[in-house]
Amino acid sequence: NDRRRLQFHITHYGNGEHLMLVRDVTRVHQLEQMRKDFVANVSHELRTPLTVIAGYLETLLDNVDEVNPRWRRALEQMQQQGERMQTLLNDLLLLAKLEATDYPSDNQPVAVAELLQTIKADAQALSGARGHRIELDAAPGMRLKGSEAELRSAFSNLVFNAVKYTPDGGEIRIRWWGDEQGAHLAVQDSGIGIEARHIPRLTERFYRVDSSRASHTGGTGLGLAIVKHVLLRHRGRLDITSQLGQGSTFTCHFPVSQRVRTDQDA
Numbered sequence: 688n689d690r691r692r693l694q695f696h697i698t699h700y701g702n703g704e705h706l707m708l709v710r711d712v713t714r715v716h717q718l719e720q721m722r723k724d725f726v727a728n729v730s731h732e733l734r735t736p737l738t739v740i741a742g743y744l745e746t747l748l749d750n751v752d753e754v755n756p757r758w759r760r761a762l763e764q765m766q767q768q769g770e771r772m773q774t775l776l777n778d779l780l781l782l783a784k785l786e787a788t789d790y791p792s793d794n795q796p797v798a799v800a801e802l803l804q805t806i807k808a809d810a811q812a813l814s815g816a817r818g819h820r821i822e823l824d825a826a827p828g829m830r831l832k833g834s835e836a837e838l839r840s841a842f843s844n845l846v847f848n849a850v851k852y853t854p855d856g857g858e859i860r861i862r863w864w865g866d867e868q869g870a871h872l873a874v875q876d877s878g879i880g881i882e883a884r885h886i887p888r889l890t891e892r893f894y895r896v897d898s899s900r901a902s903h904t905g906g907t908g909l910g911l912a913i914v915k916h917v918l919l920r921h922r923g924r925l926d927i928t929s930q931l932g933q934g935s936t937f938t939c940h941f942p943v944s945q946r947v948r949t950d951q952d953a
């Protein structure tokens with residue numbers, strides 16, 4: 688649409704005078720929208736050829752003994768990198784969808800305790816032989832208004848990060864509780880921690896503390912950007928505290944208005 692977008696800044700001086708600044712940000716918004724559309728379109732267009740390539744690779748791997756056994760390793764590498772690219776495109780598309788509006792795609796009472804139970808099981812599977820101890824302490828009846836799919840991707844990003852960035856055998860604690868401020872989810876790990884100067888930038892897309900290390904963990908660098916947008920849509924906010932070498936805590940805070948009252952609550 689070609690409506691103009693204006694930004695107002697009003698300063699009140701003690702003597703009763705006011706200063707009003709009006710900024711025309713129409714062009715900034717248009718450019719931002721073009722960037723978002725472009726990323727979404729490219730991601731979408733790349734998905735189809737990638738699926739075709741993955742299909743051929745699978746056929747080749749099924750018949751690799753006839754073709755040439757020495758190729759197996761190369762083909763497996765190609766398949767692995769293809770899967771990474773698919774994950775990246777899916778995350779980019781999800782982010783584009785999340786940015787398009789600022790309210791959740793659904794407005795159901797989500798049973799967060801049960802959701803966390805399944806995320807915990809997935810995280811334990813992700814940890815596998817690395818043997819993390821994952822503990823869950825969740826208020827059973829407390830529900831949150833919103834989209835279960837969106838909350839699942841946000842919460843699992845936090846829990847999977849805790850596994851990824853915590854050495855083998857480390858501890859991860861997930862807590863879900865309510866108080867007069869609202870509802871809260873904390874994911875605490877005994878992992879590598881984050882230097883304070885990085886914390887404000889962590890939710891930027893593709894921001895990584897150590898890109899060489901991060902590439903081994905198989906992430907896309909979009910996880911925390913997704914978390915931030917899902918929380919925004921649910922009127923929540925993310926709080927990050929960390930101590931280098933000791934561990935980190937990622938806490939999501941939701942206002943009382945997002946909480947669904949249950950019998951236990953009343």
Ligand code: ADP
Pocket residue numbers: 844848849852853876878879880881889894895896897901905906907908909910911912935
């Ligand atoms: P990635 O796909 O790289 O994990 P994220 O957006 O999820 O991307 O996270 C951004 C960066 O924040 C990570 O690359 C990592 O450096 C840091 N990070 C996220 N979670 C943790 C954690 N629990 N402990 C230490 N560092 C973390």
